[in-house]
Amino acid sequence: MEQLRKAQVRTGKLVQELDAARSDARTYRSKVDELAKTLQKQRAESEHQLRRAEKLTQEIDRIKKESSLKAEKRQRELDEGGQKRTAAVEELHHRLADAEHQLSIAREALMAVDVKLDILEGAANVLDLRTRQVITQRDHATESAV
Amino acid sequence: MTTRPRVRSSSRSVSIVLTGRNDEYGVDFRTRFLRTLAFNHRELTARGVSFEVVLVEWAPEHGRPLLIDIVLDTLSTLRGSQTFRGIVVDRRYQEALSLNPRLEYLEFLAKNVGIRRAAGEYLLATNCDVLLGRRVLDVLEQGALEPRVLYRAARHDLKMTVDTSRISWEMLEDPMNLEQPPHVLKPPLMGGGTGDFMLLDRASFHALGGFNEVYRVARIGIDQNFVVKALSGGLTVRDIGGPVYHVNHEGSYRLARVVYKNREAEAPYGDIRWHSKGVVYVNPPTWGLANAPERPLGDHTSALQFSWDAVPPLVDLRRVVLPVARVGHPYPGSYARW
Numbered sequence: 315m316e317q318l319r320k321a322q323v324r325t326g327k328l329v330q331e332l333d334a335a336r337s338d339a340r341t342y343r344s345k346v347d348e349l350a351k352t353l354q355k356q357r358a359e360s361e362h363q364l365r366r367a368e369k370l371t372q373e374i375d376r377i378k379k380e381s382s383l384k385a386e387k388r389q390r391e392l393d394e395g396g397q398k399r400t401a402a403v404e405e406l407h408h409r410l411a412d413a414e415h416q417l418s419i420a421r422e423a424l425m426a427v428d429v430k431l432d433i434l435e436g437a438a439n440v441l442d443l444r445t446r447q448v449i450t451q452r453d454h455a456t457e458s459a460v
Numbered sequence: 461m462t463t464r465p466r467v468r469s470s471s472r473s474v475s476i477v478l479t480g481r482n483d484e485y486g487v488d489f490r491t492r493f494l495r496t497l498a499f500n501h502r503e504l505t506a507r508g509v510s511f512e513v514v515l516v517e518w519a520p521e522h523g524r525p526l527l528i529d530i531v532l533d534t535l536s537t538l539r540g541s542q543t544f545r546g547i548v549v550d551r552r553y554q555e556a557l558s559l560n561p562r563l564e565y566l567e568f569l570a571k572n573v574g575i576r577r578a579a580g581e582y583l584l585a586t587n588c589d590v591l592l593g594r595r596v597l598d599v600l601e602q603g604a605l606e607p608r609v610l611y612r613a614a615r616h617d618l619k620m621t622v623d624t625s626r627i628s629w630e631m632l633e634d635p636m637n638l639e640q641p642p643h644v645l646k647p648p649l650m651g652g653g654t655g656d657f658m659l660l661d662r663a664s665f666h667a668l669g670g671f672n673e674v675y676r677v678a679r680i681g682i683d684q685n686f687v688v689k690a691l692s693g694g695l696t697v698r699d700i701g702g703p704v705y706h707v708n709h710e711g712s713y714r715l716a717r718v719v720y721k722n723r724e725a726e727a728p729y730g731d732i733r734w735h736s737k738g739v740v741y742v743n744p745p746t747w748g749l750a751n752a753p754e755r756p757l758g759d760h761t762s763a764l765q766f767s768w769d770a771v772p773p774l775v776d777l778r779r780v781v782l783p784v785a786r787v788g789h790p791y792p793g794s795y796a797r798w
Binding site: 421422423426429430432433434436437439440441443 | 735
């Protein structure tokens with residue numbers, strides 16, 4: 315009897331443990347289900363992010379390509395503009411040098427003209443003096459004769 | 461003047477061309493000239509330099525003794541000497557040639573008369589009151605001269621208060637006796653007292669035709685105009701390496717230019733503003749009164765008599781020309797802006 319009672323107690327314990335195990339199993343199952351769901355979600359999110367990354371990469375490539383083309387175009391424009399400006403500056407330098415040369419020639423010619431005018435003025439003054447002297451002498455001679 | 465001449469074989473013959481007359485230019489001219497001539501003559505003789513002094517007495521005034529006679533009477537060793545030549549120029553040349561009644565003395569035409577007739581291998585155009593410095597004398601003694609080089613010397617002005625009755629090297633070289641700090645010659649023109657020292661070989665002087673005889677409106681700047689012509693002709697202008705000395709006196713240009721500031725056209729030496737650095741000249745082949753009849757007056761003295769044949773035209777504008785640019789020199793047209 316004792317043995318039966320012990321067996322019944324033991325059986326009762328085992329039933330309790332079984333119930334607890336069943337309860338734990340249910341809990342774990344629900345956790346596994348939750349994790350599976352979470353995993354599924356993460357997978358979906360990951361795939362989504364992957365697709366987005368691919369798209370972004372493509373977008374970046376496109377922008378890179380566009381920027382590169384734009385930069386090349388701008389560089390070409392700058393080069394062409396720079397060359398034009400350099401040519402314009404060179405042209406200005408040439409014109410300036412030419413103007414300086416012309417100015418120098420004009421200044422020289424002016425100096426020569428000035429000097430020639432000095433000579434002409436001097437000669438006119440000298441001839442004027444000589445003429446006055448001749449006329450004065452002639453007048454004196456005429457007055458003396460009268 | 462009693463130093464015995466000793467002529468060195470290395471020495472090249474030099475004619476020192478001067479012009480003056482007995483008119484007391486700049487106060488006490490005669491005394492200044494005679495002291496200067498005695499000093500230079502003594503130093504040149506002592507160093508054995510082969511030289512002659514060519515004194516052109518331009519347009520002497522009537523009724524005054526000739527400067528040439530005063531020189532020969534005072535420095536008697538010059539009489540009959542190979543080292544002195546006197547040329548008296550009829551004063552009618554001054555009247556016939558002048559293009560400016562204010563100019564009483566056509567100094568550079570007078571110097572041309574001497575340059576034309578000087579016999580030396582080298583000619584030094586200088587002034588009557590310029591004392592040759594030690595370095596100049598050294599160069600002349602050594603004959604260290606090159607043809608086609610126009611030598612210039614800086615002029616050191618001595619104070620008017622300096623006693624010049626006894627000229628000595630101590631007196632000349634004492635910095636305390638200088639009127640202003642020593643002048644330094646600057647290329648290309650090496651200007652400043654230019655007419656006081658222009659030394660050049662005779663062939664080059666003649667090739668250039670002497671000083672400007674076309675522009676007879678001023679005497680100021682004619683010396684520097686010659687330097688421009690020399691550069692234009694491809695000659696080198698060089699500092700001889702030492703100074704000459706000049707005793708300041710009343711009437712000197714350095715003092716007179718202050719008096720005529722802002723009325724330059726009235727100056728007795730002409731208007732300094734003329735383009736002496738920008739224009740040159742081609743003298744007629746008869747420069748230096750080549751066609752003037754010459755009458756001997758005595759040993760080594762003669763007179764140039766007046767003749768219209770010797771007088772160039774009053775105006776000859778084709779002979780005013782522009783200088784030529786030379787490699788290594790500034791463009792001649794720019795000289796005027798300096």
